[in-house]
Amino acid sequence: MSGSSRRLGEIAALVSAGAAVAGLLLGFFGLPTLVNSPTARTVTETVTATTTVTVTAAPVAVATPAPSTASQPSQLTPTPANRISLVNDLLPVAEEQGPYDRGPQKVNGQAYSTTLSSSCSVATWQLDRQYTTFTTTLGAADSTASDTKILLYVELDGVRKIERSMAVGSTLPVTLDLRGVFRITLGSMSCNSRHQENVGAWIDPVITKAP
Template identity: 85%
Template structure:
């Protein structure tokens, strides 16, 4: 029927117009167009996430040694024993016959920088019972004649503890206990010799004071 065909055409036109308006509205608001149409496309939104990484630098800490407390020294602690040289550190209280020469001396082919040397001397040091040990090496200076000997001895409070007749070319180490000793005497006796070059020597004579 002609009237029915025209009415169907008008309805189809209205549906097409409505569909177009809906498409425009969906496109305007940024929504994907879902139209069951051969030309319709599905739009997929891709979201890219950006990660922000914060790097914290580690700070190295160097330990600083604490300063010494008040009244303390930064120097190493002293040794437990106090060694006193009879050549350089302690003055004698008595000298008989003559003083010792202080300094270097050649004994048994070797030069020793710290010696007491004399052909005739009796010298006494006061210890005041404060020391524990006496050490030295006995010898005759290399100037001593080939057939000569020099008597060297040690007395503690007037008591002779050791004596040696020393010839050129030899040495003897000596260690004595000084505990309770008030005075020490070192004698070098070649006083009656006609050869002044005959010289007795005390190599590195020293006393030790315990803590």
């Protein structure tokens, strides 16, 4: 054998020995035998997560209106149109001895806001046969002396229908029929009294028309 052939044989033996050692090393470290194999495929696993969402509807609160606490307007009873006050609504057509005072007066311990009062007055109102009823309350003002009486009277068309002597601390309701009456006259007579505080009073005198 020539020297060249021996040389090649030694090199081949070294290469085989190196390959064997490399194989042992690869097997020892658990590395894959095939690297970059053309048949190798990379498999990517796709995981699809399914999430179930439960939506619970919140109960809808229905607001109930609270009762109003605002104060309600007072239900005032209006004065009917067919009721006419001889104090505020209808003026007399004639007055004698002096006019009546119109306004508040205290009678029998109670204050009244709508009165005709005087020591000495006679007044007449025109009714023209349009009214049916006359109502009032007779009395003597609380300023009247205890030993004095006030003469109060009502005349319908000149005919005296009622006459009363009123002392302090007393009252008398009066109702008269006015159907067919043309005029009404109210008299308060204490003309000779030495004290002007002796006062007769007509409390809330009203005439009423037929409805």
